[in-house]
Amino acid sequence: MIEHSSFTLLASIAGALLVMESLFMLFSVKKKKRIEENLKAAKDEAKMMTSLCLNIPYPIIKVNEHGEILFANIEALETFPDLLEMQATHPVIQDIIFSEHTRKDHENINIDGKIYDRQSYILDQEESKIANIYFHDITALKTQQHALEDARDDADKHRQSAEHASKSRTDFLANMSHELRTPMNGIIGLSDLLCTSKDIPLEEKEMAKSVHHAAQNLLYVLNDILDFSKIEAGEIELEKISFDLYQTIRHTCDIHNIAAENKGINLIYNKDKNTTLYVQGDPARIGQIMNNLIANAIKFTQ
16 A cells, blocks of 8 residues: 555656656747747848948948958948958058047048048957948039138138229329319419409409309319228217308308209308307218209209
């Protein structure tokens, strides 16, 4: 009876062990299958990434810290045909510095007349370092930049030339106006003396008035030219003084009386002789404005 019980116990233990072994084998098979599937997926992804890198339309190179090329895509081999032969001595990789956690962006290198933007990334891999290097051909971009810089330089030169020409013209007009004003003031002064003289006939006084009128008009033109030159040079200044506005108006009308009479126009200015109107301002500039207004009124009145 005892032997039978012992045999039953052993049989039960053996059965349990068989079940456990079966379960373990089933679990191992499933785990192995899952590992194989994950490994296959990883290989497929790596293969896809490798294919992608190989066919990317710009050069990609991977080197170790000894300058040995670990990977170069098709574009890199076509762009740098002597890459595999020169290895670490090739100019695109010979100056890569394997500093810790180094990242260098946008280094411009010139290879065979072409300019490349090089980006390098240094990565730790086990006990060594590797560099992933990416290149972009920016020759066309640099050519456009140089063209823009040349165009900008040309524009600056033209601007400076135009400014110099404008300054020369302004200086010439200012000098000419100054030189002509001196003799013109002399003519105005002498003609004014003739107009007020009692020793000359009336006919000659009228001639003197014509000379005085023409000289005054020319002086106004010279003053306008001089003011224009000052405006261009940024040197125009307005006076602020007290003056009799009526006197300025009368003086301007006197200048244009002869021109008005020649066209049969009555230029009338009425004011009480004893009345004055003092204002603050620039009498010369106001006189210029009135002179232009009256001159145009006479010119365009039919």
